[in-house]
Amino acid sequence: xxxxxxxxxxxxxxxxxxxxxxxxxxRQSLAExxxxxxxxxxxxxxxxSGKSTLANAVNSALFERGLACYVxxxxxxxxxxxxxxxxxxxxxxxxxxxxxxxxxxxxxAGVVVLTAFVSPFRADRDRARALVAExxxxxxxxxxxxxxCEQRDTKGLYAKARAGEIKEFTGISSPYxxxxxxxxxxxxxxxxxxxxxxxxxxxxxxxxxxxx
Numbered sequence: 001x002x003x004x005x006x007x008x009x010x011x012x013x014x015x016x017x018x019x020x021x022x023x024x025x026x027r028q029s030l031a032e033x034x035x036x037x038x039x040x041x042x043x044x045x046x047x048x049s050g051k052s053t054l055a056n057a058v059n060s061a062l063f064e065r066g067l068a069c070y071v072x073x074x075x076x077x078x079x080x081x082x083x084x085x086x087x088x089x090x091x092x093x094x095x096x097x098x099x100x101x102x103x104x105x106x107x108x109a110g111v112v113v114l115t116a117f118v119s120p121f122r123a124d125r126d127r128a129r130a131l132v133a134e135x136x137x138x139x140x141x142x143x144x145x146x147x148x149c150e151q152r153d154t155k156g157l158y159a160k161a162r163a164g165e166i167k168e169f170t171g172i173s174s175p176y177x178x179x180x181x182x183x184x185x186x187x188x189x190x191x192x193x194x195x196x197x198x199x200x201x202x203x204x205x206x207x208x209x210x211x212x
């Protein structure tokens with residue numbers, strides 16, 4: 001008799017009588033076919049610290065190696081999935097909760113998913129980490145001080161925040177809680193992009209996530 005792909009019925013938040021549906025092709029099979037493991041690379045840092053730039057550069061490096069990869073960018077996500085959310089503490093928490101769940105799905109799909117979000121609160125990042133097994137979540141702190149980030153302010157956001165035009169802006173009127181023990185802390189404020197990319201790739205190779 002064929003085993004049911006469904007787990008036990010349960011209630012999850014406002015959703016009742018639902019069951020997890022196990023896919024016919026699992027993560028291990030995808031890893032064996034593609035020749036690399038999946039992982040969540042969680043880039044965090046102040047606006048202007050280089051999160052999106054570094055995530056996209058690493059993504060390009062992975063793509064050139066023929067690996068399955070995808071970038072979830074903070075602004076892009078807010079155009080659709082999270083366009084109903086603002087920037088209050090509660091909305092920031094919900095934003096990161098959704099991204100954590102989406103990242104988990106990408107992980108299950110055998111993809112190296114790179115997230116580029118300020119994600120200013122440690123508790124929110126820790127909850128995203130807790131969704132997956134140890135070793136699947138790689139927190140990457142894009143370490144650039146506030147002065148450097150303001151100098152790079154191509155969107156003019158810091159100027160607007162200092163003028164009071166943007167409320168609850170991280171680093172100015174809302175706090176940023178830097179990671180205490182990230183898997184990687186990269187000096188994006190002082191190192192060039194190639195050096196930063198090399199550090200990420202070296203870490204992925206050392207952890208056996210991608211081939212050398």
